[in-house]
Amino acid sequence: MGSDVLSILRRHAQAHGLVGPFVARKLTPDTWESFCKWLDAGFAGDMVYLDRRRNERRDVRYLNPRARSLAVFALPYSCASPNTETMHSGLISPHAMGEDYHHRCRNALKRVVDALRTELGTHVDGWIHVDTAPILERDFARQAGLGWIGKNTLLINPDFGSRFHICEIALSIDIPATPVVVPDGCGACTRCLDSCPTGALVAPRVLDARRCISYLTIESKGSIPRDLRPALATRLFGCDACQEVCPWNQKATVRPFSDATTLAMDVVEILTLDEESFRSRFRSSPFERTGRTRLLRNAAVVAGNIRAQKATGPLLHLLKDTEPLLREHAAWALARVRGPEMAEAIQSAYERETDARARSDMALSLRDARES
Ligand code: B12
Ligand code: SF4
Ligand code: SF4
Numbered sequence: 501m502g503s504d505v506l507s508i509l510r511r512h513a514q515a516h517g518l519v520g521p522f523v524a525r526k527l528t529p530d531t532w533e534s535f536c537k538w539l540d541a542g543f544a545g546d547m548v549y550l551d552r553r554r555n556e557r558r559d560v561r562y563l564n565p566r567a568r569s570l571a572v573f574a575l576p577y578s579c580a581s582p583n584t585e586t587m588h589s590g591l592i593s594p595h596a597m598g599e600d601y602h603h604r605c606r607n608a609l610k611r612v613v614d615a616l617r618t619e620l621g622t623h624v625d626g627w628i629h630v631d632t633a634p635i636l637e638r639d640f641a642r643q644a645g646l647g648w649i650g651k652n653t654l655l656i657n658p659d660f661g662s663r664f665h666i667c668e669i670a671l672s673i674d675i676p677a678t679p680v681v682v683p684d685g686c687g688a689c690t691r692c693l694d695s696c697p698t699g700a701l702v703a704p705r706v707l708d709a710r711r712c713i714s715y716l717t718i719e720s721k722g723s724i725p726r727d728l729r730p731a732l733a734t735r736l737f738g739c740d741a742c743q744e745v746c747p748w749n750q751k752a753t754v755r756p757f758s759d760a761t762t763l764a765m766d767v768v769e770i771l772t773l774d775e776e777s778f779r780s781r782f783r784s785s786p787f788e789r790t791g792r793t794r795l796l797r798n799a800a801v802v803a804g805n806i807r808a809q810k811a812t813g814p815l816l817h818l819l820k821d822t823e824p825l826l827r828e829h830a831a832w833a834l835a836r837v838r839g840p841e842m843a844e845a846i847q848s849a850y851e852r853e854t855d856a857r858a859r860s861d862m863a864l865s866l867r868d869a870r871e872s
Contacts, residue, residue, distance in 0.1 A: 505616065505675050512615040513573055516608035519664070520573035522644035525677045527560040527570060527670075529639035538706065545710040547719055553634035560635060560670055564627045567670035569677075572637075572644040574657065574664040575605055588810065589764035590802040593714070593738025594663065596786040597763060603784070605630040605667035613669060625672035630665070637666045645678040648685055651704035652692035652742035658685060661752035662743050685748060692742035697731040701742065713739035717798045718790055723828060723857060726864065729801045736765060736798050737787070767806075770799040771814035797829045804833030812838055816845055824855035831865040839872030 509521045529535075536554060544550045556562040560570055577595055595601065606628055613626035629635055638655045642648060646666070647657040654662035686704075693701045700711035709715040713735050716724050724732070743749050773781065778792040787795055800818065803811035811833065818830035831849055834842040846866045853859040 505620070505671075505673065508616050508619050509571055509612060509669075512612040513608070516611060518573040518575055518605075518608055518612075518667075519660075520646070521571035521669075521675075522573070522641065522646040522678045523675055524570040524572060524640045524644040526643070527567060528558065529636040530643060531636060531639045532558050535636060543706070543708045543710065545715060545719075546721065547709065547715075556634040557636050560640075563629075563633060563635070564625075564670040566625060566672045567627065568673055569671050569675045570640055570644070571669045571671060571675065572641045572646055573605075573609070573667050573669075574641075574646055574660070575601060575608075575667065576660050576664040577601070588767045588803065588806060588808045589734060590736025590767040590770065590799060591734050592736055592763050592765060593740050594763055595665070595740075596718075596738055600784060600786045600789070601665045602630050602632070605665060609667055609669055627670040628667070629670070630667040635668065637668065640668065641666050643681065645680045645682060648682045649705060650692065650746065650748075651686050651690065652701060652746065653705055653707045654743060654746075656685060656746070656748050658682060658748065659752065661749035662746060663749060663752070689747065691745040691747070695745045696742055697733070697739075698728055713741075717794075721794065723825060723861065724797065724801055726832070726861070729832065730805060732798070732801050733805055734764075734802050736767060736770070736802050737790075737795070767799040767802045768808055768810045768814060771796060771803065771811055771818065793823045793825055797825055800826070800829035800833040804836035807837050809837060812842075819845060819849040824853070824858040827853065827855075828858035828861045828865075831862045832868075835865040835869035835872065839869050843869040 506521060513520050535557060538544070539551050539554060560567050609628045613628065616626065617624055631637070638649055641655050647655045650656045650662065655666065656662045657664070693704065698711040698713060700708050702708045711728065713732055716728060717732065717735060717737050717739070773792060773796065775792055778795070782788050796818070800815060803815065815830045815834050815837065818826045821827055827849060831846045834846060843866065846862060846869050850859065850862040850866055853862055
């Protein structure tokens, strides 16, 4: 029955653009201790949900007590060159383009499980996970033979590099593990560590999320540290520098799931969005998850980095936004875009500011504006 299950899963997964199944050897990860050390070192920043559910990551059966096997799938995504036609382009990581991958993987795997039940003619439980469950996905993907964990911490497959998402089905039946584990393909290479704009890869396979642009632009709900803002350059949402330089991505044959071509957005336009226009523009996209405040915060940083003169109006408007985070980042950007001309506006914003964090950051922006 095991091999029948594998071929049914493979056939239906393929029909939905997924590669797999790769079946894990066991339901416990090999690197849970390493994960705990990482948490204890504080590398997770504000991602408290990782610590809250750390014990559940010890064994898939904490989550799915009747699970007997774990089938892992990959969803490769497009890595087309950024479309930088807009005047004030903020880069969007290709993984975030098109339909939210959480929906896409979940819907595809639901159909795969339904097809499995129909073809086997019996009830099989299949619990679907994509990204958000307390499962060390790269660990299981590695032990299932999907790839190796690169020095940039990403799982790399020798055929399609690291640009893919990982999703799983925990099944209530036994299926045979994939016999091959992919050997390490990094060797002496250190390109990813050398090219990280913020030095977030503090050692091979160890990432300090607090410095990672992906974390700062997508996960972090707070202020982007002032010293790291310039390193974002034009990155509006996510970061791929440590993947772009990887030789395994350069030689990969990627099968994109998305036909999206827009990998950049005009930051000046983004800065004008109110809550309602944000929601209607980004419904069902990954930006909906992060919300208006974080996207506009990032857009202000990019506008400051590219010294977008046209952003002056929207940034001045944001000095009066209801979100202190936006007032703070708008002041920072204005100090970079128009320097001394903006000192008066920043001074007034500083004087009426009631949020302590925003106020202390604005004091520094005011100083910068006067000195520039
Ligand atoms: C938290 C999180 C983040 C955090 C932290 C990332 C990190 N490297 O830990 C932030 C927000 C920074 C992030 C960024 C990104 N993420 Co993310 N993220 C996650 C999430 C939810 C948990 C990962 C986690 O537990 N991290 C903690 C570390 C310690 O655990 P780990 O990376 O899983 O496993 C580690 C151990 O196995 C250890 N290890 C193994 N062998 C060895 C050997 C030695 C010697 C040592 C010291 C350690 C060690 O190293 C591994 C890597 O750190 C997963 C989904 C999931 N449920 O797993 C997605 C996930 C890892 N992310 C994903 C993606 C796509 C991204 C981004 C590419 C998005 C982007 N373009 O902006 C970036 C990539 C940044 C990078 N270089 O990793 C994909 C990765 C796909 C792949 N091919 O690997 C995942 C699997 C989501 C998914 N389902 O597709 N992410
Ligand atoms: S995603 Fe960007 S910031 Fe994060 S580790 Fe990779 S290169 Fe560094
Ligand atoms: S850039 Fe080099 S060291 Fe980094 S993940 Fe790719 S092969 Fe490994």
